[in-house]
Amino acid sequence: MKIYNSLSRQLEDFVPLNPEQVSIYSCGPTVYDYIHMGNARTALVTDIVRRYLVYRGYKVKLVQNLTDIDDKIINRAAELGVSAKQLAHQNGEAFFEDSQRLGIHCADVHPKATEHIPEMISLIQTLIDKGAAYVIDGSVYYRVNQFAEYGKLSGRKPEDLLAGARVEVDERKEDPRDFDMWKAAKPGEPAWESPWGKGRPGWHIECSAMAMKHLGETIDIHAGGEDLLFPHHENEIAQSELATGRTFARYWMHIAFLKIDGRRMGKSEHNFILLRDALDHYPTEVIRHFLISAHYRHPLDYNPESLAKSEGALRRLNNCLDALKKYEGGKDGVPSSNLDRETLPLQEAIQTMKSRFVEAMDTDFNTAQALGAIFTLVGEVNRSLATFDGAAAPVFARAYQVLTETCGVLGIYDMDAEDDNNVEQRDQLIALLLDVRQEARSRKDWDTSDKIRDRLKELNIEIQDTRDGATWKIIS
RNA sequence: GGUGGCGUAGCCAAGUGGUAAGGCCAGAGUCUGCAAAACUCUUAUUCGUCGGUUCGAUUCCGACCGCCACCUCCA
Structure with missing residues (x-):
C-alpha cells in the first residue's frame, strides 16, 4: 500500500509505526460558521482513508480536532452578540450534525482547543526551556532559527519566506518568520491563565499538543487541506519535533481544494456552498460520489452539472444493485x-x-x-x-x-435506504394497484391502466412494465 | 519575486515508455398497447503547443502558451 507523502513529495510504502494500530490526525475546522463543501471534501477523504485501512485489516485511531477559539470566532461572536464559547459550541454541534449527514463516521476523539490549554502551556514551556521560544509582553513566540529543518515540509528556504512576503512584520519579533504560540489577551477577549499572563493559544500549538496527547509523539498519518501545508503544518512540525526530538508525523496527506467557477472555494472569498445546503438538494451518496470522483490530490470543481453527473452514475449503480x-x-x-x-x-x-x-x-x-x-x-x-x-x-x-x-x-450505497416500518404495508398496497392495473391491461382497458400509472406517478411512484410484469420504484 | 500543481473526447475524470479505465450527455437498438424506465451498442489514430531522447512518448527531458494554488485567516 502506498501513500503520497507531501514531506518527501513522492509515493511511499505505507508501513505503520505500530502494526496494531494506525494513528491518524486530521485538522478539523475552525467553528465560527457552518462547514462548506471544501471542508467536507477533506473530512470525507479522511473518512474514506480510515474506512479503507479498516477494510484492509488495520485498526485505526482517528483524531480530528475542532479549533474553538481564535480571532474569527471572537469577531463573529461579537457581531452576533453571543459569547465566543457559545458560538463555538453551536457550530461545533452543527459540524457533527453535517458530518453525520454526509455519512462520515465520528472520529475516535474530537479534541477541542479550549479543553487542552494545560497541555499547550506545558508544550510552550518546554520550548522556552529549550531556548526555542521567547516572551514579549505576555505573548510567546517560536524562535524559528532554532529549528534547522524549518521549511522541510513546504520546501521554503529562509530567504524565500522574506522576499515578496505579504506578511505584516511585527517589529517586536526577532525574526519575521517567528510565530506566536501564546497570544497575550486584549481587553474583553476570552483568556486563560498562563505563566506569561492571561492569554490564549496560537493556532499551530493546539494541533501539536492535541495530536501528541491523543496519539503520542509520533503519529502515522497527518491529514489536512493543502492550504494548511504552510505555515500551519510547517509550524506544527517545528514545535513538536524541537520539543520531543522525534518525528512528528510520518506521512503527510494534503487534500486539494474544491473549486467553484474555477476558483478556490474559501471562506475569505465568500464563494462557498455550505455542506448542509448541498445535503438539502442531493442525497448523501450523490455528494460523496461527486467528492471522490477525482483523486484527492487534484482540484475538483463544484457545479450543478457535476452533481447531476454523479446522480446519473449513482442511478446506474443503484439499478444494478437493486x-x-x-x-x-x-x-x-x-x-x-x-x-x-x-x-x-x-x-x-x-x-x-x-x-x-x-x-x-x-x-x-x-x-x-x-x-x-x-x-x-x-x-x-x-x-x-x-x-x-x-x-x-x-x-x-x-x-x-x-x-x-x-x-x-x-460510502456510496445506502443499503438501508428503505428501512421503515410502513414500507411493508405500502408495498402491499402498490402490489394491489398493480394487480388491478394488470387486469385492466388484459382487458385492454388502457384508460384505467394509464390512470393508475399516472396517479401513482403524481405520488412519486413510477411504474415500469417489463417482460416479467410491472415493477415500480420511488422517484424524487 | 519564491514555491508547488494542472492542461486527456461535448462535459467530468483515471492512466501508462509499446499504442487511451469509468461516468454524464448524445445517437442507434432491445423491450412496450403507447410511454417511461432500464439495458445493450456506438462515440479520442489521439492526450495544450513546439522541439529533444528513444525502435517507439500522451507517458521522460527542454522551451513556450494557458490556468490554479501557497507564501496573510481559510480544509
Whole structure:
C-alpha cells in the first residue's frame, strides 16, 4: 500500500509505526460558521482513508480536532452578540450534525482547543526551556532559527519566506518568520491563565499538543487541506519535533481544494456552498460520489452539472444493485457445470473488479480509479442479468456481496435506504394497484391502466412494465 | 519575486515508455398497447503547443502558451 507523502513529495510504502494500530490526525475546522463543501471534501477523504485501512485489516485511531477559539470566532461572536464559547459550541454541534449527514463516521476523539490549554502551556514551556521560544509582553513566540529543518515540509528556504512576503512584520519579533504560540489577551477577549499572563493559544500549538496527547509523539498519518501545508503544518512540525526530538508525523496527506467557477472555494472569498445546503438538494451518496470522483490530490470543481453527473452514475449503480439484491445471501446452490462454464466470464469479472479496486485504493487512495473498477463490473453484471436470468443466482449473490462491500468502503450505497416500518404495508398496497392495473391491461382497458400509472406517478411512484410484469420504484 | 500543481473526447475524470479505465450527455437498438424506465451498442489514430531522447512518448527531458494554488485567516 502506498501513500503520497507531501514531506518527501513522492509515493511511499505505507508501513505503520505500530502494526496494531494506525494513528491518524486530521485538522478539523475552525467553528465560527457552518462547514462548506471544501471542508467536507477533506473530512470525507479522511473518512474514506480510515474506512479503507479498516477494510484492509488495520485498526485505526482517528483524531480530528475542532479549533474553538481564535480571532474569527471572537469577531463573529461579537457581531452576533453571543459569547465566543457559545458560538463555538453551536457550530461545533452543527459540524457533527453535517458530518453525520454526509455519512462520515465520528472520529475516535474530537479534541477541542479550549479543553487542552494545560497541555499547550506545558508544550510552550518546554520550548522556552529549550531556548526555542521567547516572551514579549505576555505573548510567546517560536524562535524559528532554532529549528534547522524549518521549511522541510513546504520546501521554503529562509530567504524565500522574506522576499515578496505579504506578511505584516511585527517589529517586536526577532525574526519575521517567528510565530506566536501564546497570544497575550486584549481587553474583553476570552483568556486563560498562563505563566506569561492571561492569554490564549496560537493556532499551530493546539494541533501539536492535541495530536501528541491523543496519539503520542509520533503519529502515522497527518491529514489536512493543502492550504494548511504552510505555515500551519510547517509550524506544527517545528514545535513538536524541537520539543520531543522525534518525528512528528510520518506521512503527510494534503487534500486539494474544491473549486467553484474555477476558483478556490474559501471562506475569505465568500464563494462557498455550505455542506448542509448541498445535503438539502442531493442525497448523501450523490455528494460523496461527486467528492471522490477525482483523486484527492487534484482540484475538483463544484457545479450543478457535476452533481447531476454523479446522480446519473449513482442511478446506474443503484439499478444494478437493486436487481442483484434479490439474490442476496442466495444459498450456494451448485450451478450445473454447463452454467458454471457460461458464467465464468462474470465470475472472473468479479475477481478482476475486486483486485482492481484494491490496487486502486492501495495506490494513494485512488477513488476515481476504484469507481472505474466498480462501474466496469456493473456493466458486466447488467449483461449477465439479461443473459442468465435467475439460474446463476450464486454468482449474482457473489457480485452483490463484492459490490456492496466495495461501495461500502466508499460510502456510496445506502443499503438501508428503505428501512421503515410502513414500507411493508405500502408495498402491499402498490402490489394491489398493480394487480388491478394488470387486469385492466388484459382487458385492454388502457384508460384505467394509464390512470393508475399516472396517479401513482403524481405520488412519486413510477411504474415500469417489463417482460416479467410491472415493477415500480420511488422517484424524487 | 519564491514555491508547488494542472492542461486527456461535448462535459467530468483515471492512466501508462509499446499504442487511451469509468461516468454524464448524445445517437442507434432491445423491450412496450403507447410511454417511461432500464439495458445493450456506438462515440479520442489521439492526450495544450513546439522541439529533444528513444525502435517507439500522451507517458521522460527542454522551451513556450494557458490556468490554479501557497507564501496573510481559510480544509
